[in-house]
Amino acid sequence: EAQVTQNPRYLITVTGKKLTVTCSQNMNHEYMSWYRQDPGLGLRQIYYSMNVEVTDKGDVPEGYKVSRKEKRNFPLILESPSPNQTSLYFCASSLYSNAYNSPLHFGNGTRLTVT
Amino acid sequence: AQKITQTQPGMFVQEKEAVTLDCTYDTSDPSYGLFWYKQPSSGEMIFLIYQGSYDQQNATEGRYSLNFQKARKSANLVISASQLGDSAMYFCAMREGNAGGTSYGKLTFGQGTILTVHP
Numbered sequence: 545e546a547q548v549t550q551n552p553r554y555l556i557t558v559t560g561k562k563l564t565v566t567c568s569q570n571m572n573h574e575y576m577s578w579y580r581q582d583p584g585l586g587l588r589q590i591y592y593s594m595n596v597e598v599t600d601k602g603d604v605p606e607g608y609k610v611s612r613k614e615k616r617n618f619p620l621i622l623e624s625p626s627p628n629q630t631s632l633y634f635c636a637s638s639l640y641s642n643a644y645n646s647p648l649h650f651g652n653g654t655r656l657t658v659t
Numbered sequence: 660a661q662k663i664t665q666t667q668p669g670m671f672v673q674e675k676e677a678v679t680l681d682c683t684y685d686t687s688d689p690s691y692g693l694f695w696y697k698q699p700s701s702g703e704m705i706f707l708i709y710q711g712s713y714d715q716q717n718a719t720e721g722r723y724s725l726n727f728q729k730a731r732k733s734a735n736l737v738i739s740a741s742q743l744g745d746s747a748m749y750f751c752a753m754r755e756g757n758a759g760g761t762s763y764g765k766l767t768f769g770q771g772t773i774l775t776v777h778p
Binding site: 575577579586587589592594602603632634636638641642644645646647648649650651652653655 | 688690691692694696702703704705706709711712750754755756764765766768769770771
């Protein structure tokens with residue numbers, strides 16, 4: 545089944561403890577991206593990648609890192625999580641990077657709580 | 660200025676009736692795509708339907724159709740024959756061709772409309 549898989553689905557951690565949220569897609573998609581969703585602020589892009597080894601900042605990149613060593617994987621790293629990073633995180637991918645008509649397909653989300 | 664505006668925070672509809680969810684957008688890019696997503700209470704984001712800026716016909720996908728009025732910059736979602744399972748948050752989103760040189764390929768979302776279907 546074609547899908548974007550994020551893990552874990554739920555995560556509770558403490559301030560400062562490094563964590564990684566994994567994202568993998570099996571559709572050979574070129575473009576991958578991370579979003580966070582917060583009440584009142586909506587969905588905001590954190591980072592995106594147009595292809596292997598090509599990543600760039602979105603609207604809210606502070607406190608996050610990403611890498612794209614393989615086409616299928618795009619992990620999100622929080623080196624030193626803080627409570628303001630408590631959020632619902634989505635990984636998304638689309639077939640083409642340079643096509644405005646290419647829909648993004650989302651993973652099921654990761655609900656992160658930082659205490 | 661907001662790029663995507665959804666003016667209805669909440670909508671109610673009777674089961675089996677049709678409902679229209681409003682979306683207006685703002686862009687100077689001639690090439691753009693408009694998308695609708697459904698987010699049930701379980702949290703996942705489900706792609707429903709797409710309309711391209713150059714498309715002459717309104718998009719349809721099963722019970723979903725998109726009422727695209729380019730001159731008015733609106734892209735309303737119409738759900739026909741509503742079902743209880745349609746109760747969810749609905750987001751309108753846009754992807755621009757040039758994205759102004761920043762955040763290439765970004766999907767910009769509206770604030771969403773919560774749809775409740777009554778039996």
